[in-house]
Amino acid sequence: MPDDTDLRPAEFTDRESALARDDKLELRVWLRLLTCANLIESRVRAGLRATFDITLPRFDLLAQLDRAAEGLTMGELSERLMVSNGNITGLTDRLVAEGLVSRLPSRADRRQSRVKLTPAGKRAFDAMTPVHERWIDEMLAAMSRREMAQLLDLLGKLKRSVQSAGLPDEPCDKAGETT
Amino acid sequence: MPDDTDLRPAEFTDRESALARDDKLELRVWLRLLTCANLIESRVRAGLRATFDITLPRFDLLAQLDRAAEGLTMGELSERLMVSNGNITGLTDRLVAEGLVSRLPSRADRRQSRVKLTPAGKRAFDAMTPVHERWIDEMLAAMSRREMAQLLDLLGKLKRSVQSAGLPDEPCDKAGETT
């Protein structure tokens, strides 16, 4: 027989739940945040694959382009999607091969290329976005608007807190703006 | 000249910020959550690499094993880290090659193997965890304990909301526990 060390329901066996109640609050917030993000992301990923046969990174890239009428440079995409520039190169290559985006040379700066949705890409994205939005709505359905607004606010504070903290290694210079 | 369409500081050019103020609240919460998670995760990743020359997935796996005196099966690791089982196979292979964990056959069930920290793995993890915790503390330093507690609570609600929602395709059966 498999030793039944852990009889808790699956709902309570994820990364964060293994922390004891008296553990550091900071760590618990971070792990629960990560759990939520993973949970939502994996469902969106599965939905996109099952319904539209597209991957999440490609959808995300299309979503950025959809709001940028003039297209975006590789660097802008890299910054907005918060991934490395090499990653964007590969993603764009695949989307170009699928005919969903096009790479235009920039007249202003020959190092840059500007990526835009093709008509087919725009059509594909327009079909996906309402369904995607519905999934998100459903996943947040048990929260009141007040709770969502509060959560949005606290996440804003968290975001600023992280951004104002020095990087994990740097000695603490530049922290004080004593000048 | 590069067209200066976007003069906002880098802080405001990420995925979520491109959403207009009147967009759906649900979507804004999700995108901001994702931004926070990415932000923290990439800093932790960079810190682990720079300071301990280890990757984040390996650290996460070691962290799970550290709290499980009897070790964990591959399936338990997969569930707790919220990644596929094939992923765990590869990660474990690499950690075994590094001598940080060991794979023991399970006497109870010959399909299972039980993964445990080696003494070297335990030593390595013990050196990392206080530093890792300090990074997290620093990143959350601008939040009060009250705000963190509130955030933890709201994330708990979010987690339950997501878990109670059907998967992104399923028609809505099993939703009502009317039995």
Add this chain to the structure above:
DNA sequence: GTCAATTACTTTATACTTAAAGCAATTTTA
């Protein structure tokens, strides 16, 4: 203007990740 930085992107090597198929051991069902 010239040459050293810097910038924008690509390439490379390695690692991580998933989905799906596959295999062997176990459990369930009849």
Add this chain to the structure above:
DNA sequence: TAAAATTGCTTTAAGTATAAAGTAATTGAC
């Protein structure tokens, strides 16, 4: 108990991701 289903894990193929090195174009210092 024997066949059928399930479970636990591995393998495979394709894609995603980083870091680091490389290339070409632009900028800046002089």
